[in-house]
Amino acid sequence: MSQLLHYIHHHTQLPEASIKNTIELLNESCTVPFISRYRKERTGNLDEVQIGDIVKFKEQFEALEKRKITILKALEEQAVLTPELKQKIESAQDITTLEDLYLPFKKSRKTKAETARKNGLEPLAKIIMAQNASDIESVAYNYLKEDIKSVEEALEGARHIIAEWINERTDVRNNIRFQLERFAMISTKVIKTKADDEAAQKFKDYFDWSESLSRIPSHRLLAILRAENEGFIKAKIEIDDEKALMKIEDRIIRSNNACAEQIQLAIHDAYKRLIFPSLSNEALQNAKEQADDSAIAVFAKNLKQLLLGSPIGEKRVLAIDPGFRTGCKVVCLDAQGQLKYNETIYPHPPKNDSVGAMKKISSLADAYKIEAIAIGNGTASRETESLIRKIRFKNDIQVFVVSEAGASIYSASKIAREEFPNYDVTVRGSVSIGRRLQDPLAELVKIDAKSIGVGQYQHDVDQTKLQKSLDMVVENCVNAVGVNINTASKPLLSYVSGIGPKLAENIFEYRNKHGAFSSREDIKKVPRLGDKAFEQGAAFLRIKDAKNPLDNSAVHPESYGIVEKMAKDLGKNVQDLIGKTECLNAIDLNKYVTQYVGLPTLKDIIKELEKPCLDIREQAKVFTFNQNIKTIQDLREGQLLPGIVNNITNFGCFVDIGIKESGLIHVSNLADAFVSDVNEHVSLHQQIIVKVLDVDIPRKRIQLKLHK
Incomplete structure (x- = not known):
């Protein structure tokens, strides 16, 4: 353990006590989200990034030690292992030094030197x-x-x-x-x-x-x-x-x-x-x-921003996957994202039935009490958006343009076939667009992150390392937001701390057979979901309208007794504490400190009781492109245009300005001063104003500048 601690401390400079306790928790099969949220006293309040670094260097150290064992065994078999060589190998701190020590003894193919020796x-x-x-x-x-x-x-x-x-x-x-x-x-x-x-x-x-x-x-x-x-x-x-x-x-x-x-x-x-x-x-x-x-x-930063994108929430949505020749696929979803109706309209060439399409959309909006419309941002998106904005709806309906990236991957996937066995890929794709508006995180976890298209050279980098990093991002995002156990899909449940694909399937099947979970205690009835999985996952699984209000909060079940004692000391019940900031601020937290529960956890409990189940994500905002810009030919140097950041790289960011081609704000055009980190100036899906600097129509390149 001491060598491992020294190795991790050398690479992270984190306190050795924090490293030691974190390693113990990891060895107890605790997850990074659980440790960072519910074991702050033991880790010294490390966040998920610092804990992730401990995981990374722990794995590096273990791989190094494994390689040492292999090399020492090989040298013993060759009868060339001297005490001095053994000591050098055992004290090697990196793989390069280790392989250099082993180089003279490697059994290699026939060499010129070997021939000369013979x-x-x-x-x-x-x-x-x-x-x-x-x-x-x-x-x-x-x-x-x-x-x-x-x-x-x-x-x-x-x-x-x-x-x-x-x-x-x-x-x-x-x-x-x-x-x-x-x-x-x-x-x-x-x-x-x-x-x-x-x-x-x-x-x-x-x-x-x-x-x-x-x-x-x-x-x-x-x-x-x-x-x-x-x-x-x-x-x-x-x-x-x-x-x-x-x-x-x-x-x-x-x-x-x-x-x-x-x-x-x-x-x-x-x-x-x-x-x-x-x-x-x-x-x-x-x-x-x-x-x-x-x-x-x-890629990880972009993915995190994308997954934590603004949801519109539980609203009834009409979603459109636009197209010309094949028409626009229209679906109506209820507030929980369930498909209620689907149809194809043909407002664009070659059929040009715009009048019929507008009437159909209007009648569907009335029939299904639609509150928002989601339009995919692919082919015919601008034309469809323009058509929708001409309709005079009876109620105030917000219109959003939604990224289609990865929707086709989802629509042909096993997950989509299981969700919609009786519908074709076009309907599934439209449903995905609508659900992305309702809850981007819940929908995007169904798609391989590499297919979402928010990275740079993702097919050229180490695929194992990439997958590991992206999986960690998804897991951290899912657990940061929390999951409604009674509506979540299997893919979303699988990313909950301590759950995984098999238990997610068991939860899904139990829910279908026995109906909605009424309390967190009910979760223990799921087959093969033991005490450890419950400990790791329960606080991230939320139950709306539960008898115990804490079941719909981030308060861990192991801390319910503390909240109940706080309420009792105030002569109230737990429900009376929810949202009562003045009452909660009057609590002397030092009274509730124990050997296992310290002020960090108690402060988190108070914060959660103030605003239980508060979504850390911002609410979705309506955005409108410049309606006069339809193609790259419409662009002129010096124009100021609204745009949405749709990808971030080390050399700048790409911006959707409402046409087929995205424009690039080079890092040198993000600010007047030197820019070391693009993310300090823009974020994914941020709505910004840009100035057109240059338009290269033959190469389809657009140079932009961030307009402050």
Whole structure:
């Protein structure tokens, strides 16, 4: 445990007591949302990000220790494990150091050095490395035999062995690593036969490019690597080879004779054939990992903002998936998102039945008491929105344009087929659009996060790392908001702390068989949902209109007794405390501090009682694009336009201004001063005003500036 604590503390600088207690909780199968919300006293009030870091470095340490065991076992089997080597391996703090220690003993394919050893040339290599022999050719003559026919062959074989020794030297490798970290350049050249390919033009900036590897932005490196992977360019890593060779020579050569000449040749061979190819690939891989981490962080931030997007709440919605030839798919949903009606209208070309479509929408709005209309933002969106705004509804109906990203993925998924077995993909897609307006989080958890389209180069980064990061974001968002157990879908339930897919299915089936849960105690009746799962998940599962008002709050059942004691001390019941700020502020929390419950938890309880089940998300707001801008041809330099941020990257943000093409606000156009973090200036789905700087119609590129 002490080594693990030291390792995590070294990487996070968090208090060791907090790390120790968090590890104990993790080992007790507690989840990150549960620990961060309900075990603040034990963790020292760490948030989910800090706890997530502890999880990450705990896994790194465990992987490192596992690799050490594998290497030690391999070395024991080879009978080469000395006490000194064992100590170095056991004290290694990173995988690079560990692999360097193991490098000389790796069983590899047949090498030039191995062939030379079999030909008996290792003693000659040792003589050369001793740098004492004045006439090395005469010495080499003694090693001639059937497979070694000349002095030069003998010397070449010895040099191969020396080159391998040099390659295996940790000091040499670390010196070249240092130079790669500090001075490496990445350069690219177009493959001439592909220069005119239409698909290659998006990478045109990198047809002849050079930049410091340590300073290249993540998006640029990922773009370069994608272009190389697709066969349009060739990338290479370079440093000052002469300087690198001189650094190696200074470490090894200490004479001025024929041996030194042979060693110099061996150094050049080792550097060109073994050291530089290996370490330049390692440097590129390290840069790629950093770029991946940066891109994944951007994706995670975007996803969090998207999932915590503004819901309209439990309102009756008419949703439209717009289209031209195939028509507009219309569905009516009740306040809980249940499908009540569906139809197709044809207001646009080629049928042009706009009058009939308007009458139909108007009658449906009346029949189903519609409170809001959701229009998908894909093909024919602007035309459909314009049509809807011409209708004079009897009641005040809000009209929203909703992102369709991923809706087609959902509509063809197993989840959608289970929800709507008797309807086709077009109806399911429209339902998804409507439900996104009601509750973006509840609907978007049904879709693979990578399909939502709010990242950069998400298909180029480490997919396992990406999935892990996105799953954690979804889990944190779901638990931060809370879940109505009586209306939640299986995918939404599966992200609740301690639940998972199997228990989510059991909850869903129990609800269908026995009806709505009336209390949190009822949750214990779900098959295979034991005490641990109840402890982890109960406080995140809400029950509306329950007999006990705390069942519809974030107060954990383990703390109900505290609330009841507070109420009793005030001569009231629990219901009398709900929403009564003045009454709650009069409570002396120190009276309720125990060995297990401290002020952080008690303050959270009071905050929750003040506004139980308060949604942390803002309410959805109606937004209207400039109705005069229909295509990119309508844009003019200097125009001020309303827009919605629809993607954020490290180099800026993309903005939907109501046409097919999104515009880019480059990071340099977000503010007059230097911008280090795009998220400090804009957020996903934020409604903003932009100024048009440049319109490149042939390349379909729009440059914008954030207008303050």
